[in-house]
Amino acid sequence: MAQEFAEQFRQDSAVKSFDKGHRELMRVNTEKYLARLEEGTNKFVDLQNSKKKTHLLKWKTLENLDRYLLDFEANFTRRGGKVIWANDAEEARQEILRIIEQQDARSVLKATSLLCDEIDLLNYLQKNKVDVAETDFGAFVLDLLQEKPYHMVNRTLHLEFELIAKLFHEKYGTPADATAEQLANAVREIMRPKYMHTEVGITGANFLLADTGSIAITENEGNARLITAFTKVHIAVAGIDAVIPSLLDLGLFSPLWSSHAYGQPSAVYNTIVNGPRQAHETDGPEEMYVVLIDNGRTDLLAEKEQRQGLYCIQCGACAQVSPVYQLIGGHTYQSVYPGPIGALITPYIRGKKDFNHLSFASPLSGKPDQVCPVNIALDKMLLLNRKDAIEQRLVPQTERKLWQGFAYFMERRRLLDFFGGKTKNFFLRNFFKKLWGKHRELPSLPQKSFSQQWREQQKKKN
Numbered sequence: 001m002a003q004e005f006a007e008q009f010r011q012d013s014a015v016k017s018f019d020k021g022h023r024e025l026m027r028v029n030t031e032k033y034l035a036r037l038e039e040g041t042n043k044f045v046d047l048q049n050s051k052k053k054t055h056l057l058k059w060k061t062l063e064n065l066d067r068y069l070l071d072f073e074a075n076f077t078r079r080g081g082k083v084i085w086a087n088d089a090e091e092a093r094q095e096i097l098r099i100i101e102q103q104d105a106r107s108v109l110k111a112t113s114l115l116c117d118e119i120d121l122l123n124y125l126q127k128n129k130v131d132v133a134e135t136d137f138g139a140f141v142l143d144l145l146q147e148k149p150y151h152m153v154n155r156t157l158h159l160e161f162e163l164i165a166k167l168f169h170e171k172y173g174t175p176a177d178a179t180a181e182q183l184a185n186a187v188r189e190i191m192r193p194k195y196m197h198t199e200v201g202i203t204g205a206n207f208l209l210a211d212t213g214s215i216a217i218t219e220n221e222g223n224a225r226l227i228t229a230f231t232k233v234h235i236a237v238a239g240i241d242a243v244i245p246s247l248l249d250l251g252l253f254s255p256l257w258s259s260h261a262y263g264q265p266s267a268v269y270n271t272i273v274n275g276p277r278q279a280h281e282t283d284g285p286e287e288m289y290v291v292l293i294d295n296g297r298t299d300l301l302a303e304k305e306q307r308q309g310l311y312c313i314q315c316g317a318c319a320q321v322s323p324v325y326q327l328i329g330g331h332t333y334q335s336v337y338p339g340p341i342g343a344l345i346t347p348y349i350r351g352k353k354d355f356n357h358l359s360f361a362s363p364l365s366g367k368p369d370q371v372c373p374v375n376i377a378l379d380k381m382l383l384l385n386r387k388d389a390i391e392q393r394l395v396p397q398t399e400r401k402l403w404q405g406f407a408y409f410m411e412r413r414r415l416l417d418f419f420g421g422k423t424k425n426f427f428l429r430n431f432f433k434k435l436w437g438k439h440r441e442l443p444s445l446p447q448k449s450f451s452q453q454w455r456e457q458q459k460k461k462n
């Protein structure tokens with residue numbers, strides 16, 4: 001299986017890299033994103049200082065994760081909420097289904113959540129005959145097309161607006177030349193009645209606040225807020241790394257997230273939910289659960305260096321500026337987390353054997369490091385992942401042998417010079433051409449090696 005994922009990645013990368021339409025789409029998207037990012041981050045008096053602070057706060061949290069998670073649980077349960085700890089995706093899915101079945105519900109409302117995507121909740125619930133209504137526009141469109149998200153935040157980044165308008169025209173009779181507003185209204189008309197009749201709602205949580213036992217949700221469409229207000233039972237799904245020490249820290253994390261995700265100083269809807277409805281409150285769910293998911297995160301936490309991957313606040317900025325992501329797009333990664341952060345954490349979440357190849361798919365350009373709002377040293381972490389993969393013998397045997405052979409010859413100059421250019425070119429043509437790829441011209445080596453030519457030149461000079 002390990003090689004299946006890697007081979008698929010190679011094949012899809014080769015196709016996407018030479019798809020001119022895709023390259024143009026990604027070029028335009030990157031330009032737009034960079035302009036928005038500049039606008040959003042210009043509002044910070046001292047952006048670098050804010051990034052340093054969030055890095056430190058995340059460091060402090062991860063070094064004391066057990067304490068902060070227990071604080072969160074104690075404070076959340078004090079007001080009647082229930083925390084469910086899930087070791088992996090399967091446990092999380094089963095627990096969520098169990099809550100839905102306890103309510104005798106056959107339908108749920110769902111807001112966009114990366115964690116729900118990570119555990120493949122939509123498919124699981126649909127297979128178990130639960131009708132899932134995606135409330136956010138992007139997720140709604142992807143569900144119609146039966147496609148996976150292309151980016152952590154900009155989920156439909158790969159879809160041209162005209163294609164979505166055509167889809168809605170054919171399916172819901174909206175004008176063929178409908179505006180974005182008309183399409184959003186169409187979704188609203190379909191979704192709003194469902195809020196009145198659906199009893200269970202599922203959202204993500206951008207942050208878990210340890211000192212107040214609350215969840216913080218940051219969004220632009222307001223659907224998660226509606227879910228928390230309308231449904232009888234609210235299930236929030238979060239990774240154990242979503243916890244931050246205090247409500248006060250939101251003042252730093254929230255604008256950093258929205259400026260790097262959307263280029264906005266603040267997202268349109270920022271909601272803090274403290275638990276189920278209290279006796280004196282007029283709205284909110286009667287029951288509230290937070291499903292806390294590990295799913296490989298403690299394995300990453302055990303890595304002294306790479307645990308920095310857990311500092312991520314999932315803004316998606318590193319993917320937007322990554323030269324590889326721009327070239328091969330989001331689906332090629334076969335992970336909810338594309339781009340450099342995905343290359344770093346996916347081997348832990350979905351298994352090193354199957355996904356360690358992602359850590360090698362980066363030119364280590366430094367751009368993602370520069371843009372990250374939490375100052376994660378992505379390039380360094382990817383290098384460490386590579387080192388581990390080699391030490392743990394996770395790279396294919398043929399590749400290992402190839403490099404061993406290369407090192408053997410490179411360390412023995414005489415042996416290397418023993419063969420002339422013709423013989424070396426013969427080997428290159430017959431054994432490396434496929435590896436080199438059909439889109440690049442195989443270099444032709446000169447008859448004499450560099451050291452031979454150098455020696456001859458020196459002789460002449462003397």
Ligand code: SF4
Pocket residue numbers: 260311312313314315316317318319341371372373374375376
């Ligand atoms: S690694 Fe940094 S830039 Fe990338 S998604 Fe996470 S927080 Fe954003």
